[in-house]
Amino acid sequence: MFDLFKRHPDEGRSWSERLREGLSVSRERLSRPFASIVGRKALSEATLEELESALLTGDVGVPATERLLVDLRTRWKRAGADADAQALLKASLTDLLRSLESPLLVGPQRPFVIMLAGVNGAGKTTSIGKLAKWLQAQGFSVLLAAGDTFRAAAREQLEIWGKRNDVHVVAQHGGDPAAVMFDAIAAARARGVDVVLADTAGRLPTQAHLMEELKKIRRVIAKAQEGAPHETLLVLDANTGQNALAQVAAFDAALGLSGLILTKLDGTAKGGVVAAIAGTAPIPLKFIGVGEGIDDLRPFYADEFAEALIGNTPEPMTAPK
Numbered sequence: 001m002f003d004l005f006k007r008h009p010d011e012g013r014s015w016s017e018r019l020r021e022g023l024s025v026s027r028e029r030l031s032r033p034f035a036s037i038v039g040r041k042a043l044s045e046a047t048l049e050e051l052e053s054a055l056l057t058g059d060v061g062v063p064a065t066e067r068l069l070v071d072l073r074t075r076w077k078r079a080g081a082d083a084d085a086q087a088l089l090k091a092s093l094t095d096l097l098r099s100l101e102s103p104l105l106v107g108p109q110r111p112f113v114i115m116l117a118g119v120n121g122a123g124k125t126t127s128i129g130k131l132a133k134w135l136q137a138q139g140f141s142v143l144l145a146a147g148d149t150f151r152a153a154a155r156e157q158l159e160i161w162g163k164r165n166d167v168h169v170v171a172q173h174g175g176d177p178a179a180v181m182f183d184a185i186a187a188a189r190a191r192g193v194d195v196v197l198a199d200t201a202g203r204l205p206t207q208a209h210l211m212e213e214l215k216k217i218r219r220v221i222a223k224a225q226e227g228a229p230h231e232t233l234l235v236l237d238a239n240t241g242q243n244a245l246a247q248v249a250a251f252d253a254a255l256g257l258s259g260l261i262l263t264k265l266d267g268t269a270k271g272g273v274v275a276a277i278a279g280t281a282p283i284p285l286k287f288i289g290v291g292e293g294i295d296d297l298r299p300f301y302a303d304e305f306a307e308a309l310i311g312n313t314p315e316p317m318t319a320p321k
Helices: 017-020 023-036 045-057 062-079 084-099 124-137 150-164 177-191 208-224 243-255 273-280 301-308
Strands: 112-119 142-146 167-168 197-199 229-239 261-263 283-287 297-298
Touching: 017 023, 017 229, 045 062, 062 084, 062 229, 062 243, 062 273, 084 273, 084 301, 112 124, 112 208, 112 243, 124 142, 124 150, 124 167, 124 197, 124 297, 124 301, 142 177, 150 167, 167 177, 177 197, 177 208, 197 301, 229 243, 243 273, 261 273, 273 283
Parallel strands: 112 197, 112 229, 142 167, 142 197, 229 261, 261 283
Antiparallel strands: 283 297
16 A cells, blocks of 8 residues: 555655656657658648547547647647648647636535545545645545445545644444434534535446435535535546546546546556546536555646657657567
């Protein structure tokens, strides 16, 4: 298990450096087509076909790929033959991703309740710990609700994050997860806490009874605090690629999602899934994660992400193995 109290080697590096490093595998795949046009003045159809293949294998998806290529051709004709094709793609990608850019804003409600859901192994509990740290850095007090009442490891992990962030954790050993949420909101109100982060057990969208349980948890939260949950976030693992779209659709139908958190972008070749989400399911992407460090979860910004994914200039690439 990752030691939360051990200094992570990425600490001290800037976020842009960590993001660029985390997206290096995805960036290499997308940049390879441009290596063939370094020093040339024409964007050939062969290069566009190679780029299309790179986008699709990078999990950008058909709708977003088609939009990007159409926009790239338009920009190239408008800019002229001397234009930097890679810079034009970065501009096209940035515009596409703008629809996902919507930073998390804590409203005036107290406590402000943020409910998190996701499939098993997506990194939900870890994301809650990192989100708690980020919220504290914004000046908010935080309380954690351990809604995964049946998996001891989940409670223990959340309690470790609570100790790391010096925040209170409301938990039960077994029992009704909805009851934990009710108690946590009451405790936050009594303590004058600003934000409640409500963890839930991982589940697959195909598990109908567990999805119904999730709906029940949401209803109980609404009874405990008027207007809550004020944010309902789905945590996605970037390595699932196109499968993330099906998860978004299913959880949105059950809960009415207000935002997404995309984890594990570091080391994956599927960073293009962010564009796929923008092209088919434009629910705001609130945060992205590129590592195990406590500061490796940050708000999503389209230009910053496109810069890290596409890069500044074409770099010579080795042939794929």
